[in-house]
Amino acid sequence: MARPAPRAVKRVTSIGGGPIGGGWTAYFLARGYDVVSYLHDMDEERAFRAIVDTAWISLTALGLGEGASRDRLRLTSDLRDAVSEAEFVQESGPEILTVKQELYRQLGEMVADDIVIASSTSGLTMSEIQSQCTTPGRTVVGHPFNPPYLLALVEIVGGAATSEAAVEWAGEFYQAAGKHPLVLNREIPGFIATRLQEALWREALHMVANGEATPQQIDAALIHGPGPRLALMGQCMAFHVACGEGGMATNLDQFGPALKLPWTRLEAPELTSELRDAMVDGCNDMAGERRFEELAAERDRGIVAILNAIGQVRPNSSGG
Amino acid sequence: MARPAPRAVKRVTSIGGGPIGGGWTAYFLARGYDVVSYLHDMDEERAFRAIVDTAWISLTALGLGEGASRDRLRLTSDLRDAVSEAEFVQESGPEILTVKQELYRQLGEMVADDIVIASSTSGLTMSEIQSQCTTPGRTVVGHPFNPPYLLALVEIVGGAATSEAAVEWAGEFYQAAGKHPLVLNREIPGFIATRLQEALWREALHMVANGEATPQQIDAALIHGPGPRLALMGQCMAFHVACGEGGMATNLDQFGPALKLPWTRLEAPELTSELRDAMVDGCNDMAGERRFEELAAERDRGIVAILNAIGQVRPNSSGG
Numbered sequence: 060m061a062r063p064a065p066r067a068v069k070r071v072t073s074i075g076g077g078p079i080g081g082g083w084t085a086y087f088l089a090r091g092y093d094v095v096s097y098l099h100d101m102d103e104e105r106a107f108r109a110i111v112d113t114a115w116i117s118l119t120a121l122g123l124g125e126g127a128s129r130d131r132l133r134l135t136s137d138l139r140d141a142v143s144e145a146e147f148v149q150e151s152g153p154e155i156l157t158v159k160q161e162l163y164r165q166l167g168e169m170v171a172d173d174i175v176i177a178s179s180t181s182g183l184t185m186s187e188i189q190s191q192c193t194t195p196g197r198t199v200v201g202h203p204f205n206p207p208y209l210l211a212l213v214e215i216v217g218g219a220a221t222s223e224a225a226v227e228w229a230g231e232f233y234q235a236a237g238k239h240p241l242v243l244n245r246e247i248p249g250f251i252a253t254r255l256q257e258a259l260w261r262e263a264l265h266m267v268a269n270g271e272a273t274p275q276q277i278d279a280a281l282i283h284g285p286g287p288r289l290a291l292m293g294q295c296m297a298f299h300v301a302c303g304e305g306g307m308a309t310n311l312d313q314f315g316p317a318l319k320l321p322w323t324r325l326e327a328p329e330l331t332s333e334l335r336d337a338m339v340d341g342c343n344d345m346a347g348e349r350r351f352e353e354l355a356a357e358r359d360r361g362i363v364a365i366l367n368a369i370g371q372v373r374p375n376s377s378g379g
Numbered sequence: 380m381a382r383p384a385p386r387a388v389k390r391v392t393s394i395g396g397g398p399i400g401g402g403w404t405a406y407f408l409a410r411g412y413d414v415v416s417y418l419h420d421m422d423e424e425r426a427f428r429a430i431v432d433t434a435w436i437s438l439t440a441l442g443l444g445e446g447a448s449r450d451r452l453r454l455t456s457d458l459r460d461a462v463s464e465a466e467f468v469q470e471s472g473p474e475i476l477t478v479k480q481e482l483y484r485q486l487g488e489m490v491a492d493d494i495v496i497a498s499s500t501s502g503l504t505m506s507e508i509q510s511q512c513t514t515p516g517r518t519v520v521g522h523p524f525n526p527p528y529l530l531a532l533v534e535i536v537g538g539a540a541t542s543e544a545a546v547e548w549a550g551e552f553y554q555a556a557g558k559h560p561l562v563l564n565r566e567i568p569g570f571i572a573t574r575l576q577e578a579l580w581r582e583a584l585h586m587v588a589n590g591e592a593t594p595q596q597i598d599a600a601l602i603h604g605p606g607p608r609l610a611l612m613g614q615c616m617a618f619h620v621a622c623g624e625g626g627m628a629t630n631l632d633q634f635g636p637a638l639k640l641p642w643t644r645l646e647a648p649e650l651t652s653e654l655r656d657a658m659v660d661g662c663n664d665m666a667g668e669r670r671f672e673e674l675a676a677e678r679d680r681g682i683v684a685i686l687n688a689i690g691q692v693r694p695n696s697s698g699g
Contacts, residue, residue, distance in 0.1 A: 113672075117679040121686060164567040171687045205621050206675075209682045212603035222623050233564075239603040241596055252604035258582035259575050260614055266662070268654045272571045274403075274627075274661025276561060278613020283532035283559040284524040284572035289606035291689055293598020294580055301525050303398070307594075334588045341587075341594025355526075355658075359437040361692045362529045366441060370689035372681045 060172035060196075065231035068146045069093055074138075074153035074162075076103040079179050080105040081110030082207035083149045084132060089118035089173040089208070090236050091126040095133045104134055114208040115125035121209075124237070142170045147232060149201060151179040159183060161190045167192035175225050175232070177215075181253055184246050185218030195220035199229045200249055203238075211239035213249040273360050287369070299342035300354045305350030380491030382493035382517075385551035388466045389557035394458075394482075395471035396423040399499050402527035403469045404452065409528070410556050411446040415453045415460035424454055434528040441529075444557070462490045467552060471499040473603060477601055479503060480511045485552030487512035493550070495545050496519030497535075501573055504566050515540035519549045522570055523558075531559035535569040607689070611681040619662035620674045627662040631655050 073084045076098040088111070098107060127209060128252045135141050141146055148170055149249045152162050159180065163329055176198045178188055188196035199217050204210040213233045226242060233240040244249060249257060266272040274279075290295055294305065302309040303334060311330060346354060389412060393404045396418040404416045408431070416687055418427060430625060435449060455461050460466055472482050479500065485494055496518045502545050509515035524530040532554045537546045546562060553560040563570060569577060586592040592600075608617055615627065622629040629651060666674060 078621075109399055113676070113679075116676075117683045120680075120683045133659040149440070174683060205617075206679065207680075209679060209686065210604055210607060212600060214600070225409050239599065240597050241594070241603070244591065244593075247591050250600075251586065251686070252600035254586065254599065255582055255600065256605050256614070259579045261620075262575055262578035264573065264650075264654060264658070266567075266571065267657050267685075268649070268651070271564065271567050273564075273667055274613075274615040274658055276563070276571055277575065277667065278385040279559065280532060280534070280570075280572035280575060281609050282611060283561070285576050286531055286606075286609035286611070287530060289601050290610040290685055291606070291692075293594075293601040294576070294583060296581075297525075299690050301398075318626050329588070330584075334584060335579060337587050337596055345595055345598065356436075357435070357692075359433075359526065359529060359554050359689075360440075361689060362526070363437045363440045364688035364692045365610055365685050366529065366683035369681060370612075372677075372684045 062175065062228065066235045068232060068235070068361055070095070070144050070146045071146045072097065072142050072145035073151065073200070074141065074148065075153075075179070076100075076107045077151065078110055079203065079205070080149075081107050082114055082152035082205075083120060083151060083179070083203065085111045085114035086208040087149075087196055087236070089115070089121075089127050089134055091124035092236075093131045093133075093143065095135060095141050097189055098134060101134070101136045104306070107134070109269050114206070117206075118208055120242050135159055138165060139169050142166065142174075143168060145174055146173060147162050148176040149179065150176060154180060154182060156187055159188045163188055163195075163198060164191040164193075167194040167198075170194075171338070173197060175199060175228055175308050176217055177229055179203055184248060185216065185221060186246060187218070189218045192220075196222040197225045199225055200250070201229055201233065202253075204252060211237075212241060212252055214241050214243060214252060215240045216243035216250065218246060223349045226359055232345050270325055285360050287356070292358050295338065295342055296345055296354070297358075299346065300358060303351055304353060305338045308335070311338060382495065382548065383466050385548055386555045388453040388552060390415070390464055390466045391635070392417065392462050392465035392468045393471065393502040394468065394606055395473075396420075396427045396498075397471065397591050398430055399523065399525070399527055400469075400471035402434055402472060402525075403499070403523065405431045405434035405438060406528040407469075407556070408449055408452055409435070409441075409447050411444035412556075413451045413453075415461050415465065417456060418454060418456050421454070422458045427454070436525070437526075438528055441693050458485060459489050462486065462494075465490060465494055465566060466676065467599065468494060468496040469499065470496060474500060474502060475476075476503055477505055479508045483515075483518060484511040484513075487518075490514075493517060495519060495548055497549055499527070500524055502569070503569060505536065505541060506566060507538070509538045509540055512540075517545045519545055520570070521549055521553065522573075524572060531557075532571060532572055533558045534561050534563060536563040536570065538565050578692055607682050608678070608683045610685055612678050615658065615662055616665055616674070619666065620671055620678060623671055626666070626671060627659045628655075631658060 071092045072095045074097045085093045185200045189198045202214040204212045215229050220335045230240040230242050263277045298310045299307040391412045392415045393409045394417045407414045498520050506519045509518045522534040523534045535549050550560040550562050582662045616631045619627040
């Protein structure tokens with residue numbers, strides 16, 4: 060079977076009976092695909108359907124795609140059967156390298172040659188995973204963010220033996236499927252989002268370990284501080300806009316030295332002119348023609364909408 | 380003048396003509412206070428009123444308090460006049476230690492003895508700021524998050540010479556004013572939210588410096604990944620809920636070793652049993668009677684509301 064055009068895909072196979080495999084299954088169903096889901100053991104069926112049904116509530120509230128139906132799900136514990144007609148495979152098996160290597164060895168033979176196989180792995184690299192696979196060119200990482208049926212991010216990167224065409228195809232496919240694909244420049248452990256989250260998490264653990272904050276204080280600080288802003292504006296643009304006309308250049312030139320303060324246990328990078336320019340150029344690119352007043356106004360409208368939305372869901376927005 | 384009950388405060392003085400002072404001014408006006416704002420020079424008036432007017436749009440969209448009006452703002456460049464009738468002082472002057480020390484020396488004499496003076500400082504400690512003040516017992520940090528008229532967090536902590544009563548009063552006042560006060564256990568540079576943000580920021584700079592990610596990729600990863608979740612659930616509870624029935628205990632017992640992976644440049648803390656228990660106990664406390672299914676359902680309802688809200692504000696939610 061030849062690789063279909065990314066927008067022409069109709070049949071998806073999801074591998075794995077856990078929350079990530081179940082979340083992907085629900086998501087693809089909600090976008091109107093036919094989905095075959097592979098479970099290691101059919102005893103997992105009830106728990107798996109419960110995951111799909113839970114996700115379905117939220118997916119319905121967000122709006123289902125044309126023809127979306129849970130009736131278009133087929134379950135099987137026969138791997139070869141699961142992938143026999145797949146036009147795309149999303150693998151969310153156990154996060155154990157040897158298990159994934161053996162799985163990709165099998166998938167490499169069972170899945171039609173041109174069909175892209177994407178792994179939900181959050182901690183392994185595709186170079187490692189694909190090492191036993193005889194057709195590694197079409198294997199990529201397609202890493203979602205939890206919960207995978209709600210958060211749009213999918214980080215995409217190939218391994219050493221992956222073809223560029225497969226990476227590009229995966230980006231276009233996820234885009235067509237309504238996700239926000241983020242193709243990485245190169246293979247790095249933890250990808251981008253998880254690394255950022257992990258840096259924050261380690262600092263949180265340090266603070267708790269040192270008696271400087273409790274988990275309750277940490278969560279309250281995030282929910283009532285940067286959280287609502289990060290839902291619609293990343294940290295780079297948040298600083299860019301907060302510094303007014305001078306933008307990121309002012310931020311780095313003025314606050315750069317503060318990076319050297321021992322505020323976090325993470326050692327600050329050297330603020331070279333190359334790094335400064337990369338940050339400034341990136342923010343200017345994102346700003347485009349919009350002046351900072353427009354950007355700030357957009358930010359504020361978004362935060363207002365988010366705060367009002369949270370207020371309706373949880374009248375007492377007391378965190379936790 | 381005796382310190383009024385936190386809920387009885389009617390007149391607030393805001394010091395500083397920049398975005399933080401202007402943001403606080405707008406916020407207090409929107410909550411129905413009489414506000415006197417001190418500007419270093421009345422030439423700043425036009426820019427200052429523009430800040431207030433911009434904030435007013437968002438504050439109106441969120442809902443104004445009873446009697447809220449911009450007509451209840453008085454501007455002055457006479458510091459003694461500005462604080463003469465103040466029942467609370469929010470100081471947002473320049474972030475320069477010597478400037479703040481001199482300002483608190485003056486305020487310590489000008490402001491009636493019992494009235495609480497709170498600093499918006501993000502990078503200095505109150506112990507340093509209050510060192511020239513003859514009445515330091517009522518001086519505290521009251522650190523907002525940008526934009527201060529929208530984000531609810533205010534981190535509160537005293538200096539070495541601050542009375543516990545003043546810290547407690549400040550917490551109750553901000554609560555009455557509609558903010559989310561977070562009283563810190565002790566004075567630490569950067570407080571809690573900024574430290575967490577700083578850890579994330581340093582990792583972002585490292586990734587750009589190493590060519591692993593662009594600012595555009597970093598912002599997209601945050602907006603479409605953890606952002607919408609962090610708007611209503613902190614990182615501790617996000618991990619607690621993601622691990623199902625086992626919660627934070629499972630997270631640390633299972634993923635603890637992953638902390639040692641070189642994913643970020645921040646060295647991981649030793650995962651002692653004390654740290655483990657502090658994390659687990661904190662999450663159990665936040666969960667209360669709610670089982671993880673309820674918590675996950677609440678999270679999902681919130682994220683759906685946030686995504687729908689963002690979708691309405693920005694139909695093409697393409698980040699940046």
